[in-house]
Amino acid sequence: xxxxxxxxLENVSVSFEGFLALNxxxxxxxxGELRAVIxxxxxxxxxxxxxxxxxxKPSKGNVLFKGTSLVGKKEHKIARIGVGRKFQSPxxxxxxxxxxxxxxxxxxxxxxxxxIASKPSKNKLVELEKLLKIVNLSEQSEVKAGSxxxxxxxxxxxxxxxxxxxxxxxxxxxxxxxxxEETELTADLLKSISGDNTVLVIDHDMxxxxxxxxxxxVLNQGxxxxxxxxxEIQRDPNVIEVYLGKQEDL
Numbered sequence: 407x408x409x410x411x412x413x414x415l416e417n418v419s420v421s422f423e424g425f426l427a428l429n430x431x432x433x434x435x436x437x438g439e440l441r442a443v444i445x446x447x448x449x450x451x452x453x454x455x456x457x458x459x460x461x462x463k464p465s466k467g468n469v470l471f472k473g474t475s476l477v478g479k480k481e482h483k484i485a486r487i488g489v490g491r492k493f494q495s496p497x498x499x500x501x502x503x504x505x506x507x508x509x510x511x512x513x514x515x516x517x518x519x520x521x522i523a524s525k526p527s528k529n530k531l532v533e534l535e536k537l538l539k540i541v542n543l544s545e546q547s548e549v550k551a552g553s554x555x556x557x558x559x560x561x562x563x564x565x566x567x568x569x570x571x572x573x574x575x576x577x578x579x580x581x582x583x584x585x586x587e588e589t590e591l592t593a594d595l596l597k598s599i600s601g602d603n604t605v606l607v608i609d610h611d612m613x614x615x616x617x618x619x620x621x622x623x624v625l626n627q628g629x630x631x632x633x634x635x636x637x638e639i640q641r642d643p644n645v646i647e648v649y650l651g652k653q654e655d656l
Contacts, residue, residue, distance in 0.1 A: 490572030500552030
């Protein structure tokens with residue numbers, strides 16, 4: 407239903423010195439949905455995220471979040487109204503423990519010094535423990551983040567993003583550099599938090615995308631080429647043509 411649409415891009419184009427990174431892009435995301443976005447290098451995936459978060463202003467078109475336009479808003483204001491983004495490389499405080507990283511994400515304080523000088527409330531402790539369980543890091547709570555595996559750092563950052571309670575989570579290539587087991591666990595993690603959260607994932611790993619069991623949007627040359635389940639897009643003649651019939655290389 408219309409009222410369930412959380413995010414809507416309407417005829418969005420972005421031009422960099424004459425090159426159309428996005429070309430009349432239209433996309434809608436329902437509240438609570440888990441959506442995967444794929445496409446070859448140069449398809450416009452990063453620019454797509456940059457437009458949503460306010461890093462790049464579209465040359466034309468509109469980006470609506472909860473029915474309100476994001477175009478022209480500053481990045482920090484878009485973050486404050488509920489759009490959270492996780493970049494490909496984990497951005498955690500490596501010299502702090504897992505607990506301390508999560509405390510920062512849950513804190514309302516403007517500085518780390520104020521945070522260290524205060525004790526987390528009982529409610530914050532309950533929330534912190536909940537986040538640790540969601541990402542399976544309870545046993546590593548007192549370990550410094552720098553000692554975690556690459557996959558565990560990714561999970562910690564996802565937990566930190568969850569702690570900020572965004573209405574929309576934008577997750578960029580979360581399984582790059584992960585082991586097969588970590589990749590499967592990451593897919594299961596994102597599936598488990600969707601529904602309560604709206605999650606949009608960009609990645610190249612097709613086994614990971616398949617494990618998400620979500621709708622998939624294929625971008626090509628800055629536009630939506632097709633949408634559907636993983637099985638549907640791999641049978642789509644347009645996708646087959648664009649990728650020269652190498653469906654396994656999507």
